[in-house]
Amino acid sequence: MNGPKDPTFSKKNKTLKKLKDQVIVITGASSGIGLVTARMAASKGAKVVAAARNEDALKELVEELRGKGYHATWVKADVGREEDVNNIAETAIKEFGRFDTWVNNAGVSIFGHAMDVTNEDIKRMFETNFWGVVYGTKAAVNHFKDRDVPGALINVGSLFGDRGTVIQSTYAAAKFAVHGWTESIRMELEKEKVPVSVTLIHPGRIDTPYNEHARSYLEKQPAHRGMLYPPKAVAEAILFAAENPKRDMYIGSQAKALKVFGTFLPRLTDKLMEVVMYPTQQANRPSKPREESALYHAGYGLHERGTNIGWKRSCSLYVKATKHPILSTIAVASIGATLWAAAKRKS
Known part of the structure; x- marks a missing residue:
């Protein structure tokens, strides 16, 4: 799994490469967030290593990207199996000589009360959602250490990894584990002065096939x-x-707000969640049979969006503000000054 060492490495140089110069590994790349990320990364010039359980979807995705002149390869892998994750890293090195960013994105959910969900199903979900992140983290960090170059490790968490919920209680537990793992490994790598950027992604409610794939x-x-x-x-x-x-990236103000309210007003947040989350996590149609879920086998692929209901935003202003904090601060200050001046004129 080792790639060639980079002679230009410096312990003081932790600058990450531009995307056009990167090889990026993305797990869960056959649908939803992973699929969109793979397409977007390729369009920006990155070489993409797409991994998932759905082999047919991966093949079609890579053919699509190569047809546009992009560089991409695919790896059929179940991230709950360490040998599969190591094979992802080995394929990236064999195909492109290295990888620069590793994205632990693969995940699956379970909808149901914690006391009703079987322990077998919970263990299987943890294999994907938690152990897949552990295996991916170790593969990525070992590669960056072996090459002596800065790299990026990006773990996709959830707003429910910051604050527990009802109905998806077992999923929340897995994402809490991912958040704890990510924060801990970040500190250990920093203490060792290993130049790896560790980012935790906190998505709010995202319109993907995630709910259709869930058990x-x-x-x-x-x-x-x-x-x-x-x-x-x-x-x-x-x-x-x-x-x-970046330490953290929140997608949607709802994700950040839930963390803040859950931290400072935990009891009130409990009550709000108990009222709000039951009707807002279910559609008005019968649930699909459990055996059709993607918990134990690959779900359908090449769908970016799901069958969710509601106000579908075109973007996340919170993400854009995070990318440009100085401009955002200036804009907010300007708006505030304008409102204050208007109020003063009226008075």
Whole structure:
């Protein structure tokens, strides 16, 4: 799994490469966030290593990208299997000589009360959502250490990794584990002075096939209802972090707000979640049979969007503000000054 060492490496130089000069590994690349990220990364000049369980979807994706003149390869992999994850790294090195960014994106959810979900299903979900991140982290960090070059490790968490929820309680537990792992490994690498940028992505409600792929213990089909963000907003955040060291990227003000309210007003947040989350995580149609879920086998691929219901935003202003904090501060200050001046004139 080792690539060639970079003679230009310096412990003081932690600058990440521009996307056009990068090889980027993306797990869960056959649909949703991973699919959009793969397409966007390729369009910006990056060489893409797309990994997922759906081999047919991966082949079609790579053919699509190569047909546009982009560089891409695919790896059929179940991230819950360490040997599969190591094969992703080996394929990237064999095909492109290295990789510069690793995105742990693959994930699956379970909708149902925690006491109803079988332990077998919970363990399987943790294999994908948590152990897949652990295996991917180790493969990526070992590669960056072996090459002695700065690299980016990007783990996709969730707003439910910052604050627990009902119905997706077991999924929230897995994402809490991902958040804890990411924060801990970041500190250890910093203490060792290993030049790896570790970013945690905090998506809000995203309009992807995530709910269709989930295993359901509900009578009604899982679905997001309410304000939704497009998967391209998450891809935008991921690719920004691939070039710019960032600790956290929140997709949507709802993700940041839930963390803040959950931290400072936990009891009130409990009550709000108990009221709001039941009707906003289900559609008004019967739930699909559990065996059709993507928990144990690949779900359908090449769909960026899902069957969710609500206000579908075209972008995340919060992501754009995070990318340009100085301009955003100036804009907010200018708006505030204008409103203050108007109020003063009226008085």
